[in-house]
Amino acid sequence: ISVCICILICLPHLLWLYDHDFAMLGYIATRNPTGKITSILRHFAYPLKFLSAQLLFVLPAAITFVFFTKKQPKETTEKNTTATRFLLCICVIPTLFWVSKAAIFGAPVKSMWNFPSLFAWGICAFYFIRREWSEQKAKNFIRVMLYWSCFFALIYGGQCLFTTSLRFQSDCKQITRMLTSAYKEEAPTSELRYVAGNIWFSDMVNLYAPHEVKPVIWVNIDANPWFDKNDFEQSGALVVAESVNEYETYRQKVGDKLTPFKQSDIIYHNYFGKKKTRPVYWGVYQGEKNEK
Numbered sequence: 001i002s003v004c005i006c007i008l009i010c011l012p013h014l015l016w017l018y019d020h021d022f023a024m025l026g027y028i029a030t031r032n033p034t035g036k037i038t039s040i041l042r043h044f045a046y047p048l049k050f051l052s053a054q055l056l057f058v059l060p061a062a063i064t065f066v067f068f069t070k071k072q073p074k075e076t077t078e079k080n081t082t083a084t085r086f087l088l089c090i091c092v093i094p095t096l097f098w099v100s101k102a103a104i105f106g107a108p109v110k111s112m113w114n115f116p117s118l119f120a121w122g123i124c125a126f127y128f129i130r131r132e133w134s135e136q137k138a139k140n141f142i143r144v145m146l147y148w149s150c151f152f153a154l155i156y157g158g159q160c161l162f163t164t165s166l167r168f169q170s171d172c173k174q175i176t177r178m179l180t181s182a183y184k185e186e187a188p189t190s191e192l193r194y195v196a197g198n199i200w201f202s203d204m205v206n207l208y209a210p211h212e213v214k215p216v217i218w219v220n221i222d223a224n225p226w227f228d229k230n231d232f233e234q235s236g237a238l239v240v241a242e243s244v245n246e247y248e249t250y251r252q253k254v255g256d257k258l259t260p261f262k263q264s265d266i267i268y269h270n271y272f273g274k275k276k277t278r279p280v281y282w283g284v285y286q287g288e289k290n291e292k
Contacts, residue, residue, distance in 0.1 A: 020225050042106035047099045053111040054095065058121055060148045068141040069131035087127060091120050161272075167200055170268050176208035178264060179282060183238040186259075186284050194227070194237035196285060197250070201240040213238075219250045219258070219285065236287030240280060247281045259283040 017024060094117035102109045133141070183192050195205040195213050202215035216224050219239055221232045239258055241247035247261045261281040268276050 040106075043103050046102040046106060046108050050098060050102050050109045050111065050114075054114060054118060057111065057115075057118060061122060061145065062125070064141060064144050064148070065125060065131075068137045068144070069133040071131055083127065087120070087124050091117055091124050170266065172204050173208045175266055175280070176205050178266070179205060179238060179240060179280075180209055180213075182262070182264060182282060183284065186262075187236065187286075190236055190287070192238055193235040194232055194285075195240065196237045197240040198242065198246065201242070201280075205238070205240070219254055232287070234288045237285040238282065239285050240282045242280065244281060247283065254285065257286050259286065 095114055098109045098114050101107070179195075180192055192209070192211075192213055194216050195202050195209075196216040196219040199215075199217055202217055206213050206215040214227055216227065216232065216237060219237070221227060221229050239247070239250055241250065241261070244261065251258045251260075261283045263279050263281055266278050266280055268278070
């Protein structure tokens with residue numbers, strides 16, 4: 001029964017993937033938009049980076065777990081086979097999958113993609129590593145874990161306060177108005193129908209533009225098969241990047257149809273009211289309707 005319910009829940013998603021040629025899997029397999037690591041080392045660097053991030057995430061809890069418990073005498077009774085298989089399925093197998101993916105394709109893996117599995121590693125620790133602790137130590141363990149949670153919340157809060165990323169503290173409507181106006185000046189005879197670039201910029205313009213603008217992630221229409229490729233090639237697109245390196249990567253991908261970048265400065269105020277300026281790089285993917 002549980003298998004049937006699982007299939008019914010996943011079926012709409014699987015049908016959507018089938019209708020769109022499993023584009024999501026292609027994105028995961030080749031995700032390396034800025035090309036920071038291009039040598040053979042990427043097949044080793046990205047798995048190690050992923051595993052290091054996972055280890056750092058669980059390290060405070062693991063240290064606390066070991067400190068407040070002591071080793072329990074080895075049990076003679078066998079563990080429940082069903083429970084063991086279940087925990088292996090939700091913990092070990094997903095982690096091995098992401099490590100293998102990073103090693104085989106040499107492409108980065110976001111740490112958060114494995115967080116659902118990582119959260120279950122605590123259950124594995126309690127199940128497979130049987131340790132003794134008193135009621136008082138259990139209370140102390142909970143108290144220390146609360147301290148850890150507050151500590152990491154403060155770190156994240158500090159990051160939000162002091163970050164220079166445009167993804168925080170920015171007036172998205174004002175940035176969108178600036179970019180759409182710049183596109184209109186650069187391609188006055190063409191209606192802005194597509195915006196291309198990284199996920200954040202593409203979706204921001206899509207959300208705040210005065211009319212519908214379709215987001216094409218990573219300037220790769222083939223990886224966005226839900227849009228009409230012929231219409232994209234005819235209409236062209238506004239291309240936006242956070243860095244020169246990112247923009248030049250797009251140019252290497254699509255060629256001379258993407259104009260050299262232009263820089264615009266975005267002015268914003270941080271949480272302390274201090275005025276800040278950040279550059280953004282943009283250009284035009286020239287379609288048949290807006291080629292000069």
